[in-house]
Amino acid sequence: MxxxxxxxxxxxxxxxxxxxxxxxxxxxxxxxxxxxxxxxxxxxxxxxxxxxxxxxxxxxxxxxxxxxxxxxxxxxxxxxxxxxxxxxxxxxxxxxxxxxxxxxxxxxxxxxxxxxxxxxxxxxxxxxxxxxxxxxxxxxxxxxxxxxxxxxxxxxxxxxxxxxxxxxxxxxxxxxxxxxxxxxxxxxxxxxxxxxxxxxxxxxxxxxxxxxxxxxxxxxxxxxxxxxxxxxxxxxxxxxxxxxxxxxxREGSRVVFLCGDVLQILPKGKAVLDLGDLAARLSALGRVELRHGVLFAELEGTALTVFADGRALVKGVKDPQRAQALYDQYIAR
Ligand SMILES: [Zn+2]
Missing domain, CATH: 3.40.50.720 (NAD(P)-binding Rossmann-like Domain)
Incomplete structure (x- = not known):
């Protein structure tokens, strides 16, 4: 000691x-x-x-x-x-x-x-x-x-x-x-x-x-x-x-409302995303940046933050179903 x-x-x-x-x-x-x-x-x-x-x-x-x-x-x-x-x-x-x-x-x-x-x-x-x-x-x-x-x-x-x-x-x-x-x-x-x-x-x-x-x-x-x-x-x-x-x-909803007008979408089950690959796919659609192992994208008037474990934070959307749809369309099904 x-x-x-x-x-x-x-x-x-x-x-x-x-x-x-x-x-x-x-x-x-x-x-x-x-x-x-x-x-x-x-x-x-x-x-x-x-x-x-x-x-x-x-x-x-x-x-x-x-x-x-x-x-x-x-x-x-x-x-x-x-x-x-x-x-x-x-x-x-x-x-x-x-x-x-x-x-x-x-x-x-x-x-x-x-x-x-x-x-x-x-x-x-x-x-x-x-x-x-x-x-x-x-x-x-x-x-x-x-x-x-x-x-x-x-x-x-x-x-x-x-x-x-x-x-x-x-x-x-x-x-x-x-x-x-x-x-x-x-x-x-x-x-x-x-x-x-x-x-x-x-x-x-x-x-x-x-x-x-x-x-x-x-x-x-x-x-x-x-x-x-x-x-x-x-x-x-x-x-x-x-x-x-x-x-x-036991498992709850995949969409969670966070502090400050942000919706969090969870992946179905455990996920590991290749963020480099995702960045390449999304860069044709909007502004995309990969920083500190986290992907930031601006798509359809929303700001998405995507983590390697498949979670995404969605800013600029109030409707959870629309946030889920954006996730399914652009990130992972
Ligand atoms: Zn008790």
Missing amino acids: NGRFLRQIVLPQVGAEGQRRLARKRVLVAGCGALGTHTAEALLRAGVRHLVLVDRDLVEEHNLHRVSLFGPADVGRPKAEAAAERLRALDPEAQIEAHVVHFDGPLAEELVPTVDLVVDGLDNLETRYVVNDACVKHEKPWVYTAVLATYGLTMAIWPERGPCLRCLFPNPPAPGSIPTCAEAGILGPVPKALAALQAGLALRLLLRGPEAPLGTLLYLDLWELRVQTVEVKRNPACPTCVGHDFAFL
Whole structure:
């Protein structure tokens, strides 16, 4: 053990043995926006040496006001890869995996059993239900955290030992009923504050197991300087942690509405696209560019972003059927 962690080893809550235990732990970071990258950085600096990063998106200029791992040179790069590169520079001995894919049921089933804990860097509740299902099914602890505008929420979850996300929110909200950060905005320091709370809870779960304050939902508003905690009870009728019905792990719709007027189309099953070949085919039809392993095309008044795993983001179309038709016509059937 080098001197890097001396000040943390002094803590009776950690100690030399605890620090060695942290170095062996493997944590999945679901989503690499502001919340996910700040949490990943805090865990890495605290001595968690194995991180699995998952994010489907690219760094955009409007992310930079709240993410300290990314700079202007990262705009246009996959978030998971840009974050992994910065984290490796912070601790060259750490093992950082980057997955540029959509976090869906099959991926959760593949990755969650391989880690000790999952932390939340997601921007939608739908995918959090996928994480919750996978963590309950595979008996892995996770930390739920969400941010919006000037506030955020966080709660540690240990399946069977305390309430799960579905005990807290039994039913998914109707599409469009919860504002996104594209609509409601986000104050720059809010994700970092909630990421610090999330990382603290994650370290406690990793070091102490299910004795951590399970079932305490913490609310923090940075603008009003308001902190509240609410005790959440296990729901005896919870379909997930009591009924063991993991509905969110089964395949959902191939079209997903994302933050900021973007539709995402998923391929049928697992796909690997030859983007060079696709670029050559589409270049006769519109403006096409291949950058950082991602294809950008402007076709029929829409902007398409295509990833090698077959996913596409469609901007400029509001109708999901039209977006699906464009995908089928130009990208893959
Ligand atoms: Zn539950």
